[in-house]
Amino acid sequence: MTAWCSTATDIVCTRCDAPPRPLDRPHNLCTCGAPLAVRYDLERARDLLAPATLATRETNLWRYRELLPVQNPAACPTLGEGMTPLLHLPRLESQIACGRLWLKDESLNPTNSFKARGMAVAVARAVELGLNHLALPSAGNAGCALAAYAARAGIRASIFVPRDTERAFVDECRALGADVTLVDGLIHDCGARVRDGAAEHGWFDLSTLKEPYRLEGKKTLGYELAEQFGWHLPDVILYPTGGGTGLVGMWKAFDEMTALGWIGPERPRLVVVQAAGCAPIVRAFHAGLDRAPLWENAHTFALGLRVPVAVGDFLMLRALRSSHGTAVAVEETEIAAAGRELAQQEGVFASPEGAATWAALRRLHTDGWIRERDSVVLFNTGGWYKYAEGWRTALGL
Numbered sequence: 001m002t003a004w005c006s007t008a009t010d011i012v013c014t015r016c017d018a019p020p021r022p023l024d025r026p027h028n029l030c031t032c033g034a035p036l037a038v039r040y041d042l043e044r045a046r047d048l049l050a051p052a053t054l055a056t057r058e059t060n061l062w063r064y065r066e067l068l069p070v071q072n073p074a075a076c077p078t079l080g081e082g083m084t085p086l087l088h089l090p091r092l093e094s095q096i097a098c099g100r101l102w103l104k105d106e107s108l109n110p111t112n113s114f115k116a117r118g119m120a121v122a123v124a125r126a127v128e129l130g131l132n133h134l135a136l137p138s139a140g141n142a143g144c145a146l147a148a149y150a151a152r153a154g155i156r157a158s159i160f161v162p163r164d165t166e167r168a169f170v171d172e173c174r175a176l177g178a179d180v181t182l183v184d185g186l187i188h189d190c191g192a193r194v195r196d197g198a199a200e201h202g203w204f205d206l207s208t209l210k211e212p213y214r215l216e217g218k219k220t221l222g223y224e225l226a227e228q229f230g231w232h233l234p235d236v237i238l239y240p241t242g243g244g245t246g247l248v249g250m251w252k253a254f255d256e257m258t259a260l261g262w263i264g265p266e267r268p269r270l271v272v273v274q275a276a277g278c279a280p281i282v283r284a285f286h287a288g289l290d291r292a293p294l295w296e297n298a299h300t301f302a303l304g305l306r307v308p309v310a311v312g313d314f315l316m317l318r319a320l321r322s323s324h325g326t327a328v329a330v331e332e333t334e335i336a337a338a339g340r341e342l343a344q345q346e347g348v349f350a351s352p353e354g355a356a357t358w359a360a361l362r363r364l365h366t367d368g369w370i371r372e373r374d375s376v377v378l379f380n381t382g383g384w385y386k387y388a389e390g391w392r393t394a395l396g397l
Contacts, residue, residue: 007045007107008069008266011036011212014315026129028210033175035209035312037252038069044260051262061220067256068121069216074277075127077152079110081120081344082220086228086377091345092358096365097310099373102234103348104225106381111172113382115145115352117221119372120246122206125213130270131157137183137190139242139303141382146206147176158203160190165303168386186298187242187254188309190345208243209312213292218246222253225377233268235374236325238360240353240381241272241281242307244316247263252318268377270325271351272316273360275300278308279329281316286327290314302335302352326369334359336394339384352387352394353378 011027023068025038027036049066061082062073070076085105093101106114119142126134133360135158136146143159150157158179160184161170173180181191191207196203209215223251226233233254238249247270257263271279277299284292298306305348310316320327330338339355342348357378364370384391391397 003067005048006069006071006072007041007048007066007218009041010039012039019180024129028129028205028206029311034309035215035315036212038064038212038323040067040256041258042361046260051227054227059219061120061224062338064220064223067223069213070121070124072126074226075125076120076124077149078120079116079148080117081109083224084108086225087346087348089378090344092341096361096370097372098365098370100375101234101378102376103304103349103354104221105355106379107351107383111141111144111148112147112386113141114218114221114246114379115141116148118217119145119149121217122157122211122213123153126155127153130227131204133158133201133231134206135159135194135203135380136198137161137187137194138169138204139187140165140386142208143178144169144172144176145179147173147178150178151176152209156203158197160193162186162190166386166389168388172386187307188294197262207246209248215245215249215252218249219253219256220249220252221246223257223301225250226253227258227264231262233266234369234377235268236381237268237273237355238273238376240275240302240356241316242304242306242353243310244272244281244312246379246381247272247319248312248315251323256397259323267323270320270323271281271355271360271364272320272325272327274327274329275302275335275356277330278306278327280308280310282302282327282329284313285317285320289316289366292317300332300352301387301394302351302356303390304351305356305389310351321393326364328363330356330358330363332360335357336364339391342394349384350380351382351384352390353382354378
């Protein structure tokens with residue numbers, strides 16, 4: 001690995017004008033309750049890194065290290081995360097008459113999901129800051145990723161998941177050495193247990209967007225897309241959305257790359273994809289709201305979409321409107337049909353969350369929202385095998 005030089009300068013609030021916070025101590029939310037984000041000296045980064053340099057670097061997310069907050073490469077508990085394939089989907093493309101259709105397959109990350117990106121960076125920063133016990137609520141994949149990176153770093157992990165989470169997620173977390181607690185309720189109920197435990201036991205809360213570093217790992221999705229598209233961006237991105245860190249992270253990456261001079265001001269139209277049984281962002285978007293109230297009685301077998309309330313709701317809604325995007329909720333039967341089509345026509349057996357994006361694109365095509373020349377990227381955020389029971393039921397296998 002060549003020279004390491006992060007250009008991170010401080011941490012700022014995503015909503016209010018509170019004074020910047022230093023990098024040398026742990027942070028959760030701002031006092032106003034909003035997520036925090038890392039700020040960079042982008043002029044310095046422009047001098048240190050050019051797109052052409054990336055071709056000579058390792059094929060993982062640390063290729064963008066000047067634009068990540070980790071100061072010391074020895075702190076990185078890497079498992080090879082990032083630089084996942086961008087797959088052309090010619091058979092599905094022919095069904096919707098768009099320009100080109102692609103799938104960014106995040107199932108090729110460690111622990112089989114996109115959560116590896118955020119956890120790699122957050123755990124690296126935890127090591128740098130001297131934290132030795134991390135905790136979070138999870139629908140499944142985030143817990144597996146934290147368990148793996150905590151094991152790699154030699155620190156403790158406590159994970160709280162809904163009691164009805166598929167067994168494969170729980171088994172993987174426990175096999176990796178994490179303490180797993182099954183909670184009666186949904187992910188926000190698990191979050192309450194994490195907050196109580198953090199106050200009582202002193203562990204650090206690594207919940208979605210409640211600390212600033214998982215966002216930095218997820219923003220590499222945006223950098224990779226631009227690099228894989230030759231420093232252009234697609235016209236449309238469909239993203240399966242629970243807590244929304246990936247969506248918010250990509251939007252941050254696009255702004256940073258524009259400031260760096262790597263891309264122009266044009267932005268993809270962003271599409272939030274949620275399940276009809278849990279669609280708080282979709283409801284808020286179409287109602288013209290700036291925040292998304294709690295979704296009651298949330299249910300879907302796409303467990304990563306079963307997030308009834310999100311601390312970053314206003315950031316997602318802001319990105320959707322700024323990009324002239326939209327939000328779509330799809331039924332369980334649509335997710336199942338889309339999963340079967342992806343598997344049998346393109347050889348990609350996706351997570352239910354990933355399958356939901358193809359179902360949403362079909363809907364948008366029918367509604368005339370997708371234009372004939374649009375280049376479109378779907379995100380598959382994880383693999384199928386930890387959802388085996390849900391898929392068996394949904395597909396009648």
